[in-house]
Amino acid sequence: MTSTAPRTPHDPPVEPAAGSAAVTLTGVHKVYGTTRAVDGVSLTVERGEFFGLLGPNGAGKTTLVEIMEGQRRADSGTVAVLGESPWPRNTALLPRLGVQTQTSSFFVRLTAREHLATMAALYRCDAAAAERALASVGLTEQGNTRVDDLSGGQRQRLAIASALVHDPELIFLDEPTAALDPQARRSLWQVLRDLKGAGRTIVYTTHHLDEAEALCDRVAIMVAGKVAALDSPGRLIAASSPTTRLLVPADRLSVERARAIPGVDRVTEEGGSVVLETLTSGPVLAAVDGIAGLQGVQTRTASLEDVYLALTGAQAPGQQPQAQPPA
Ligand SMILES: Nc1ncnc2c1ncn2[C@@H]1O[C@H](COP(=O)(O)OP(=O)(O)OP(=O)(O)O)[C@@H](O)[C@H]1O
Structure with missing residues (x-):
């Protein structure tokens, strides 16, 4: 672990080694008691990639993402995020990551704009950064609305803007469209496409297969702690029935x-x-x-949902899933 002060957006960018991936995991394991939450995961997320992490409840997605974010220690294996080890807690890495979780917290008595300006200040960014983040998720018009008066969809956008405000190199999004109505979900897709178009690297956890099919360059389908399939949605579908x-x-x-x-x-x-x-x-x-x-x-x-169900649907207690070897 380095003992340097956290990098701020004013520092010169850290140049990655040529061709270096955003995330490289090799043989990562994590056990809780007798539960093998992550059981030998190896994968790479390329820079600029929109990478989906799919799998049924308890498959190990959250644990894996927390290991990448530096919130949990892997029991074994190697983890490189933006060329660095996230564990022990790497304060130099934190400002380079953006994290939106299911339980994102807000300053609810502030307006959306004030909330983001506060988040920006925590990262030593200026108010212009907050304004850019607000605009990037299409919330400029709601900037003066108090956070607790925003709709569910608008709050999800604000959570994403909060993860973006310090211009991170790698963004983790955890089911940002959960609990949104179909219209709000589709409208958030456009926000996500724009992020991708702006060259952001995104690790995206979702239970919505149509969303993964529409947005992700590649997806890893996790089953019981392992990667059961990993490829572009198109190739997974083509290789299926x-x-x-x-x-x-x-x-x-x-x-x-x-x-x-x-x-x-x-x-x-x-x-x-x-x-x-x-x-x-x-x-x-x-x-x-x-x-x-x-x-x-x-x-x-066939759709990605068919591929997913073929991999996960046969999973019964004590039964091995009918997994394909990862590509
Ligand atoms: N802190 C913990 N202590 C003990 N067991 C845990 C802990 N966190 C997760 N687990 C177990 O590890 C396994 C993987 O959980 P994890 O939350 O990583 O899965 P997930 O794919 O994110 O699930 P979901 O889609 O429901 O969020 C599950 O069996 C879960 O019960």
């Missing part, structure tokens, strides 16, 4: 007729649709067109 599902309005195609179509592997009924599963969607679609026409027919290919 190549099955296409065709949903045909039930009043236009009977189950029996659907089963007789060459290339159809399975037929079920769902809501008002007959669902055809096939590996050869082109010829099957042509056959459906000949029988029922294509109006109202929907085509669904």
Whole structure:
């Protein structure tokens, strides 16, 4: 651990070694009593990457993030964050990290602008930094609103702005869209895309698979303390089931007729649709067109949720998950 004073935003930037990653974990373990919370995790988060951490409750995501943030000590393995070891608590590293948690606390009697100015002052940044952070999450108009009068979505934005105010090199976001309505969630996605567009490195924990698919460059899916899969959502999906599902309005195609179509592997009924599963969607679609026409027919290919469920859904007590080796 270095004993230097915390770096401030006024100090010259610390130049990373060429090609150095934002985070490098090698063989990281953490045990609580008999629980293997993190069980041999090795992964790299590249600079500028939007990296998703997914997994069911208790998979070890929080423990892993806390190890990266320097809040917990790994039992074994090596941890490098922005080229430094975060443990023992590394005060030189802290100003280079931005952390938003589920339990972000606020100065609730202050306005959003005053709250951020206070946060900025703690990091020895000026009021302009607070104003930039406010603008970057689209809260400028609410700047004079008291924190306890902000909506849930606006508070989540403020929590992100608080993590950004000192212009950190690496940002940890823990389910920032939890408890938001669909509209607020989508609108926060744009804030997150803008952060990514500005070249920020983001480690993003979420239970929303659609969000991870839409935002993340790569995702690690954790199951029982291990990384069960790690790749871009697109490649994970492409490597998963190549099955296409065709949903045909039930009043236009009977189950029996659907089963007789060459290339159809399975037929079920769902809501008002007959669902055809096939590996050869082109010829099957042509056959459906000949029988029922294509109006109202929907085509669904695999999503990240399907990949996730295949990896985590089979997990029963005492049963090993059907994990793929990490890419
Ligand atoms: N301080 C602790 N003491 C003992 N056990 C703990 C502690 N923190 C976490 N655990 C256990 O370690 C395992 C991993 O927990 P962790 O919180 O890291 O998972 P998670 O993936 O973040 O879960 P969630 O999605 O519910 O937040 C769980 O079995 C949990 O009960």
